[in-house]
Amino acid sequence: MKRYRWVLGCCLLLSIGVLWAEDKSDLRALQQEAAQNRNLDSYVKVCKLLYQTEEDPDLLLSYADSIHQLAIDSGKPEIFIEYYIWLSEGYFIKGDFEQGYALKRKAIDLAEKAGLRFTIAQACCDMGYYCNADACYDSARYYFHKGLVAGEGLPGAEEACRTILTNYASSFLFEGQTDSALVYTIRASERSAADKDTAMLIENLNQLGTIYRRKKNLEDCIANFEEALHLCELCGNYNTVAFIYGNIATAYCDWDRPEDAISFSEKALKYALKTDNKRRIGTCYVNLGAILVRMEKMRTEGIDTLLKAIPFLEQVNDRRQLCNAYNYLVNAYRLDGNLDMAMQYLQKLDKLAHEMQTDIERFKYYQAKAALLQESKNYADAIVYYRKIVDMLRSGYKDARDYEHYRKLSECYLAVNNLSLAYNYMTQAYALRDSVFQTEETDQLSEYSVKYRTKEKELEIVSLRREQLEQETYMLRHRIIVGSVISLLGILLLGSLYARQRQRARIALLANAACEKEREFLELQKETEQRLTRKYIDGLESERERMATELHDDVCNNLLALEMNIRTISTEEGADLDKQLDLLNNTRERLRKLSHELMPPVFQYATLDELLADYVLHLSLPEGTHAEYHSTVGVDWNVVPKSISFECYRIVQEAVSNAVKYAGSTCIQVELVLENNDLSILVADDGKGFDMSKKTKGIGLRTIWQRAETVGAEVELVSSPGKGTRLKINVLI
Known part of the structure; x- marks a missing residue:
């Protein structure tokens, strides 16, 4: 069902053109079978293929109507269930989620009345998947729970239960509840490992890496991503590789390495484009655009990349990723100084975030709104939204770059001349930066500290004027405090630099492993x-x-x-x-x-030289055409291996046949030369030739190239109109 597009890759990485042709031929065959049989099984086969390709939802709806007619004729509830299931999938592909939900609920209700536990488990799994994609996480968990109750312990429903567990954990991750997501993802991975479901285990490991990245646990994040990549390559699941490369790129961004993240994000997009999955393509465009807009020189390219993502996401109604795209566009246009465009996308983000009513979308909206207000120098309103962000962080919401919000709140307080709060929030930002450290923020913290200490010193000087006897005690205390602060800052700086070096080393190891x-x-x-x-x-x-x-x-x-x-x-x-x-x-x-020419030559009783001489001698040539054969004299032709002799003989046959059929030549020359261990064959004619820059390789030439590759031979082909054709094969024996 639909969940398999999310949790596992179903095929090896092949060319999109070949896959498309195979799908079309399979569809035609299944349509012919359905037209002949007109039964439930044949209609369901067509529906499954149309569902997997997602190319023609209207045709899927048409075949669902055919199933409906069978259901009316037979009156069987299981056929009505199939009708509602496939009709709902057609509407989901078209992006009409409301209609899809209504039809899927009818299928579940009928399955419950008929006591079909397996169908209940699968239908609830699909329903939960679409609720996740629509950011209705409570509803998703409701259907996942119902599916687990129906499928647990039921023979044949093990795969559906594993999928439900994985998507159940995903609902917490999408909602920003990383602790709950971690608990359920570990449980799902243990179930997948016990059932030896490698494809599902890959998804679980990928999700664990994402969770640990959000929790800023670098070591576990890298370990899970590496294990997922290893399993993908062992089982040929290159489809899921796009997800993993995208997550690695996001991890690089979290560690302030956007330049290194670009290559991984581009790899993710390359794999996604080959899968032709619109939701995955849109997500990869969003991830790549988010990285590019962080760098000033590539911001324009990043905006274009984000705009490419929106049509794909709108087609599949992926509102969660649309929120991400709008958020990045707001920040990109803001940094580019185009505040009108930033405000336009902020309004779209505002509308979508209020529709979804989830913490993660509200957080993104607050983040974009506060930054735009700060850029417009409306610091008082910006402080309101930054305070909302800080309140969410203190309430348990996780964000890998949480320290940035404290720092920006500190800047806004500094702009309104509230030095005390500016110092406090900058101190908190500095404490949260456990993975990266920048000199400019240390300088800002020192600046706020100096200003704050200066205010204290002025008050103390006034007090010292009144109490001269306490001056020496105050100076000593002040020196101790300043010395302690400087020492503490030095220790923290050294610790941060050491941690950063360790991170760079680990990231380098990960990049080398990926290469x-x-x-x-x-x-x-x-x-x-x-x-x-x-x-x-x-x-x-x-x-x-x-x-x-x-x-x-x-x-x-x-x-x-x-x-x-x-x-x-x-x-x-x-x-x-x-x-x-x-x-x-x-x-x-x-x-x-002709039959003798088609029979493979027997090199057990004759050499390559003898067989080629016999072949040229007995050629059937058109009138006015003759053939010549020459070979190196005094050479032991038995030293040529049989495998090489066989392929060379076939190559000469193919080349001479082409010359006879198409060249219109008067003379065909075949020359066999052996010097030391270098064997060469020349086939030349004085025919009409052809333009090599325009002519594509036919079957004959492709066969010659393939045979040459199997023995490691080099092929030289020279031809031009009116000057004949010259083919030379060189191989080391």
Whole structure:
């Protein structure tokens, strides 16, 4: 069902064009089957494929109506349930969540009345998924709980229960309740590991990494992301890799490394585009744009990237990610000085945040509103919203960059000349910065401290004028306090620098590990391509041998029998059929020669030189065309391995065949040269040639290239209109 797009990848990373063609051919086949059978199973198969591709929701609704007709004819409740399930999925794909919710609830109600526990578990899992996507987290947990009650202990419902547990934890994470999300995600990962569900375990580990990142637990964050990547590559689940790379990029941003985060975010977007999943593509555009707008030189590119995300997210009605996109656009336009555009997107964010009524969306709205007011120098109103942010943080809301909000609140208090509160909030900001430390904030803290101490000193001087006898005691106390503060600041500075160095080392290790995994994947991909090439050539040879056998043993023998019958008839009836008999005999001989050419050469009893000489000698050439063969004299051709000899022989066959069919040449030259361990073959003609910059490789040329690759040979092809064609193969034996 729909949850599988969220929690696991279902296929290896293949080319989008090939997958699209396969889906289309599968759909046509299933549609033909449904038209013939007109039963529930055939209609459901079409609905499942349309649901997976998400390309034609109207066609999905049409097949759901076909199921409805079956339900009316039979009156069976389980068929009505299937109708409501697939009809709701069609409306969800179209973005009509209200209609989708209503239909899905009908399916659940009917399943409860019929006592179909497995159907209840699956339908509740899907319903909870859509509630999560729509930011209705309480409703999502209600349906997840109902699904667990129905599916727990039911044979065949184990996978649905694992999915429900994972999405149950996700609802807490999306709502900003990281502690609850951590508890339920650990429980879900233990269940996935016990059931040996690797795909679900990958999602659990990825979610754990995200939770630990928000809790600023660097070590556990990296450990879970690394384990998830490792499992993805072991099982070929490259679809989920997009999620993990996106989360790693977010972690780099949290550690103030946006430049390093860009490459990981771009990788995430690349994988997402290949999955053709609109929600995932929109999310990856948002993540990449959020990183780019943080850097002044790339802010314009970041805004364009965020704007690209909005159409994708609007199509799937992902309001949670739309809030993120609007929030980043508000801040980007604000930093760019375009306050009108910033206010326009702030209004959209305001409307959406109030509709969703969740802490995380309210927090983002307060954050964008406060920053925009501060930029407009409306410090009093900005303080109101910053105080709301601080109140949420003190109430347990988690934000990886919480210290930034305290620092900005301190700046606003400084602007209104409230030095005491400015100092207090800057001190709290400094204490919260346990992972990164910047010199400019230390300078600001020192500046506020000096101003605050100066005020105290002025008051003390007034007091000292009245009490001269206490002057020495005050000066001593003051020196001790100042010395202690300076010493404490020095110790904290050294500690922060040491922690930052450790973080850089760990991040470097993670980046190196990711690069190494990518290199291993490329090597595996290359090996796979070589195996597929070898399999294709072996199949080609097998088919050639089969065709040669059929031509030689069946067709040629039948032609011989036909010739003998005709000769008998000619003798008995005195008919003059000599011309027809000659034509029949010539046809049989040509077929026999063709069958001999198709048969694989036997290098056990002859060398490459002998077989090529025999092949060129017995070529059937058009009138006015002749062929020449030359080879190195005095060479032991037995040193050429059979595998190389076989591929070279086939390459010459293909090249000569192309020259005979298409070149229109008068002379075809074949030359075989062996010097030391370097074997080369030249096939040249003086025909019409072709323009290499315009002509694409046909089947013949692709076969030549594939055969050359299997033996490690180099191919040189030179041709131009009116100057013939020259093909040279070089291989080291």
